[in-house]
Amino acid sequence: MSRSELRRLPALASASRDPQNLLRHRRNAKLLGRGFSELRHPVGGEPADPHARGALWPPVARANARQRAADAGRRDPLPGEQGYRPALSGPRGTSAGDELSGQLKRYLRAFPQVHLHLEYSRSNKIYEDAVRGNIDLGVVAYPIRRPQITGIPFRxxxxxxxxxxxxxxxxxxxxxxxxxxxxxxxxxxxxxxxxxxxxxxxxxxxxxxxxxxxxxxxxxxxxxxxxxxxxxxxxxxxxxxxxxxxxxxxxxxxxxxxxxxLGIIHRQGKHFSPAAEKFIEFLRAE
Missing domain, CATH: 3.40.190.10 (Periplasmic binding protein-like II)
Incomplete structure (x- = not known):
């Protein structure tokens, strides 16, 4: 994030109290969102804080989870999970912090070696990414039948x-x-x-x-x-x-x-590792 972007923070804070200013500053907000993401990502690595949340969320959710061995003394990863990178995408307009926080927190407590990063994007893109294999799982509102897609009732x-x-x-x-x-x-x-x-x-x-x-x-x-x-x-x-x-x-x-x-979707015939299967279980748990 550049110095000029940092200087925009007070203006954005003020804009959040006025709907007209809020719309005027939306482009800056998206730019700043990318800047915060850069601050959370070590060079060549994953976000340092997977739970960080800005005032304005970027557009529907892709959650990249990476299974890796923890430091000595911590729990071993699930069998066969070294190097595994599942991705979850969810619908624009959701607030994962409020709607999925319980399930995500329980999952991360049970498997602290999993690194979770959330983003957001359009529902049609979630379906496309699932078919192309760009993501492992998607969460969509009002799920519909589509070729090459399997749907799991969520809640x-x-x-x-x-x-x-x-x-x-x-x-x-x-x-x-x-x-x-x-x-x-x-x-x-x-x-x-x-x-x-x-x-x-x-x-x-x-x-x-x-x-x-x-x-x-x-x-x-x-x-x-x-x-x-x-x-x-x-x-x-x-x-x-x-x-x-x-x-x-x-x-x-x-x-x-x-x-x-809400439904969980994935490409038909996709094979899931134990970590991904557990992730689905935790998402569906209430």
Missing amino acids: EDRLVLVCPPGHPLSRHKNISITKLNGEPLVGYERDIPTRKETDRLLRRYGVDVRYVMELDNIETIKRVIEIGTGIAILPEPAVRSEVRSKTLSTVQLSDEVFLRP
Whole structure:
């Protein structure tokens, strides 16, 4: 990271409180994200801190896990794992820190010699990378059948209304989705599966909302909701930390239970090592 990039940090911190400035500085944020990544990567090596998390997440998740022997006295790697490099890719718009943190932490405690690095990218790219063998595993929202792809059911997250504390709707525990008619909504970009399903849901109930902002990143969506830009329909696990800290409020949608399915995908016929099989087990564990 250059000195000029470091000087942009205060501006980005200030921009996070203003949605217009936030959009103006998004390009700088991506540049800084690359800079932080460089700081975490020793020359020719892996990230020094696999859990480091910036204010703005880069676009869907590729987790590169490397099995290696630990220092003397530490646990031996799983059989046949020397040099193994599985990669996991997950959908843009997720927050792995909130949604998968429990499973990932348990896995890393059980296998401390595994080095995990998370990134994010578009769902269609995850499918393409899985078919081409660029990744071992992918996590996608609303998984679909595709040639050469095997899908494993992962879990289903409940969709809830998310709004800033003090918003009139935040006073309710449950509301009908029809109450969102005319409300300003902050949403994902239109090609993201969760946005497509949200739009279908709103149309089914005859709800007409005003999208005031469309973003590709759930962390940014949460930040602009916190400052009162609008409300959103999001997976409940993604906002648990904000609800605990009382920076966001959630309201259940009473018409029915709206679920967002997640699936683990991989190329058909792919052989997994013991470490990768254990990784799938930990991801699916609740």
